[in-house]
Amino acid sequence: xxxxxxxxxxxxxxxxxxxxxxxxxxxxxxxxxxxxxxxxxxxxxxxxxxxxxxxxxxxxxxxxxxxxxxxxxxxxxxxxxxxxxxxxxxxxxxxxxxxxxxxxxxxxxxxxxxxxxxxxxxxxxxxxxxxxxxxxxxxxxxxxxxxxxxxxxxxxxxxxxxxxxxxxxxxxxxxxxxxxxxxxxxxxxxxxxxxxxxxxxxxxxxxxxxxxxxxxxxxxxxxxxxxxxxxxxxxxxxxxxxxxxxxxxxxxxxxxxxxxxxxxxxxxxxxxxxxxxxxxxxxxxxxxxxxxxxxxxxxxxxxxxxxxxxxxxxxxxxxxxxxxxxxxxxxxxxxxxxxxxxxxxxxxxxxxxxxxxxxxxxxxxxxxxxxxxxxxxxxxxxxxxxxxxxxxxxxxxxxxxxxxxxxxxxxxxxxxxxxxxxxxxxxxx
Amino acid sequence: xxxxxxxxxxxxxxxxxxxxxxxxxxxxxxxxxxxxxxxxxxxxxxxxxxxxxxxxxxxxxxxxxxxxxxxxxxxxxxxxxxxxxxxxxxxxxxxxxxxxxxxxxxxxxxxxxxxxxxxxxxxxxxxxxxxxxxxxxxxxxxxxxxxxxxxxxxxxxxxxxxxxxxxxxxxxxxxxxxxxxxxxxxxxxxxxxxxxxxxxxxxxx
Numbered sequence: 001x002x003x004x005x006x007x008x009x010x011x012x013x014x015x016x017x018x019x020x021x022x023x024x025x026x027x028x029x030x031x032x033x034x035x036x037x038x039x040x041x042x043x044x045x046x047x048x049x050x051x052x053x054x055x056x057x058x059x060x061x062x063x064x065x066x067x068x069x070x071x072x073x074x075x076x077x078x079x080x081x082x083x084x085x086x087x088x089x090x091x092x093x094x095x096x097x098x099x100x101x102x103x104x105x106x107x108x109x110x111x112x113x114x115x116x117x118x119x120x121x122x123x124x125x126x127x128x129x130x131x132x133x134x135x136x137x138x139x140x141x142x143x144x145x146x147x148x149x150x151x152x153x154x155x156x157x158x159x160x161x162x163x164x165x166x167x168x169x170x171x172x173x174x175x176x177x178x179x180x181x182x183x184x185x186x187x188x189x190x191x192x193x194x195x196x197x198x199x200x201x202x203x204x205x206x207x208x209x210x211x212x213x214x215x216x217x218x219x220x221x222x223x224x225x226x227x228x229x230x231x232x233x234x235x236x237x238x239x240x241x242x243x244x245x246x247x248x249x250x251x252x253x254x255x256x257x258x259x260x261x262x263x264x265x266x267x268x269x270x271x272x273x274x275x276x277x278x279x280x281x282x283x284x285x286x287x288x289x290x291x292x293x294x295x296x297x298x299x300x301x302x303x304x305x306x307x308x309x310x311x312x313x314x315x316x317x318x319x320x321x322x323x324x325x326x327x328x329x330x331x332x333x334x335x336x337x338x339x340x341x342x343x344x345x346x347x348x349x350x351x352x353x354x355x356x357x358x359x360x361x362x363x364x365x366x367x368x369x370x371x372x373x374x375x376x377x378x379x380x381x382x383x384x385x386x387x388x389x390x391x392x393x394x395x396x397x398x399x400x401x402x403x404x405x406x407x408x409x410x411x412x413x414x415x416x417x418x419x420x421x422x423x424x425x426x427x428x429x
Numbered sequence: 430x431x432x433x434x435x436x437x438x439x440x441x442x443x444x445x446x447x448x449x450x451x452x453x454x455x456x457x458x459x460x461x462x463x464x465x466x467x468x469x470x471x472x473x474x475x476x477x478x479x480x481x482x483x484x485x486x487x488x489x490x491x492x493x494x495x496x497x498x499x500x501x502x503x504x505x506x507x508x509x510x511x512x513x514x515x516x517x518x519x520x521x522x523x524x525x526x527x528x529x530x531x532x533x534x535x536x537x538x539x540x541x542x543x544x545x546x547x548x549x550x551x552x553x554x555x556x557x558x559x560x561x562x563x564x565x566x567x568x569x570x571x572x573x574x575x576x577x578x579x580x581x582x583x584x585x586x587x588x589x590x591x592x593x594x595x596x597x598x599x600x601x602x603x604x605x606x607x608x609x610x611x612x613x614x615x616x617x618x619x620x621x622x623x624x625x626x627x628x629x630x631x632x633x634x
Binding site for chain 2: 215216217218219222249250251252254255257259260261263264267
């Protein structure tokens with residue numbers, strides 16, 4: 001279950017809060033202060049004030065219940081601060097500080113002690129060594145990311161904080177947004193499986209995306225994915241097997257770690273992708289469009305070439321294009337919005353068409369905005385998934401794409417990029 | 430350690446996994462008895478818990494057509510060091526596959542299925558599943574590899590019902606769940622319309 005006291009807390013204490021330029025602590029404070037919806041308390045033993053607000057020497061000096069304690073103090077004092085949090089009976093602890101298991105044996109031991117203390121007290125732990133957590137629909141950002149992304153329906157759970165930064169930094173340009181972002185860190189308390197379950201139970205989330213470097217218990221990871229109600233999209237890093245262990249069997253030699261991971265993911269019906277771009281290409285399609293009931297893809301295009309490119313890709317997957325009407329249906333370069341409407345209605349009506357792809361190349365007579373409008377109307381009327389490939393984003397095409405995506409119709413600028421999202425919608429991955 | 434000839438045979442039989450008719454031969458006199466029961470052509474090979482790759486030590490003779498060839502093969506094979514003995518075996522023709530089970534430190538027991546012979550070494554034509562599996566998973570495993578064409582009547586070859594392999598893989602899954610071992614190779618598994626035959630087995634405990 002998603003724990004609102006952690007992922008949408010009413011009260012937060014930032015331990016190690018500071019306004020010192022260029023510090024992680026300042027980043028967290030700034031991100032948390034973007035809303036006045038929740039009460040944020042600052043704890044700092046050395047500084048009297050942070051951004052002209054009162055600070056507390058100790059979390060136990062705060063005369064209020066604390067839902068979430070965010071810890072950004074140096075590693076040597078984390079343990080002591082955690083003791084204070086246990087005494088305060090906080091709802092949850094997020095440790096951003098690093099210097100634990102990732103640094104070696106000593107750090108690992110320190111991390112184990114901390115996590116055991118919290119476990120004993122029944123207080124959930126996120127981190128340590130992580131970027132933080134965000135829940136954009138509730139203006140909640142307890143991280144030192146460079147700002148907040150757009151709010152939306154994609155949950156992103158990542159074993160890399162840097163990738164979260166990159167995704168957030170790009171968000172302004174994109175038409176999709178995020179319901180939940182979690183930096184997993186060292187997973188001393190809550191583990192990736194817990195986060196997947198949390199995202200699955202979150203009402204705002206429609207799709208779960210994961211960036212994974214490694215999992216400690218593959219079987220439990222796989223079982224968790226199998227049990228999710230929502231689609232899961234996975235990007236795996238560390239695919240090359242560098243270990244050259246002595247093996248006694250053919251199977252031992254051939255069954256590399258990545259191959260097993262990849263097969264398990266497939267068995268659990270998750271979609272594996274090759275890049276961050278591909279991950280969100282698939283995620284936006286799955287978050288906006290429902291899954292198709294059958295496997296038939298109908299293509300309507302005003303450019304023959306673009307239609308053949310997509311048809312080739314689909315055939316190469318071993319799939320057929322239903323032929324109850326001409327498919328791809330070429331409505332020719334001078335296609336007007338009326339031609340689009342007629343062609344698309346004809347195509348989407350076909351019983352053997354479960355998903356329609358509409359392609360537009362920007363020709364001299366093409367009216368992108370008007371076309372987008374007709375496509376949207378048809379998509380709503382027939383209630384079948386629609387994917388759009390508006391190629392060339394000059395003129396009013398960019399605005400047309402924004403309009404389509406605001407109405408939850410995903411656009412891709414190249415047939416190749418549309419392929420994986422299409423396959424995901426028709427369940428052919 | 431690789432399990433011995435008899436132990437392996439018993440485990441396979443427990444799960445109704447077929448092996449070609451075969452005899453363990455201890456001396457030259459037993460050759461004629463074995464070949465009479467098996468018939469020709471047949472295969473003769475070493476049985477060894479020390480050699481992982483029989484072919485690399487010249488430990489396999491195929492297409493043996495008469496008793497004389499069989500006796501010559503026995504003499505040659507018997508000279509190879511570190512062997513447990515020599516086995517004479519019915520020669521099975523059909524499509525060759527490799528099947529294996531590995532105990533992965535993270536995912537537990539995993540099943541591998543792929544095209545046999547050079548196909549596996551050169552083209553890596555393999556599919557994997559975390560165990561246990563059901564027949565639907567087994568069918569997916571078959572359809573994922575390019576070598577499935579050998580079952581679909583490729584170049585005038587025999588068309589084989591995929592159910593033979595899905596049943597086989599499900600039995601291997603059951604074996605993997607019940608028995609204790611580290612890794613197992615069934616290579617090759619030769620499939621024809623009569624069934625799936627494990628022609629070589631290596632169970633490592």
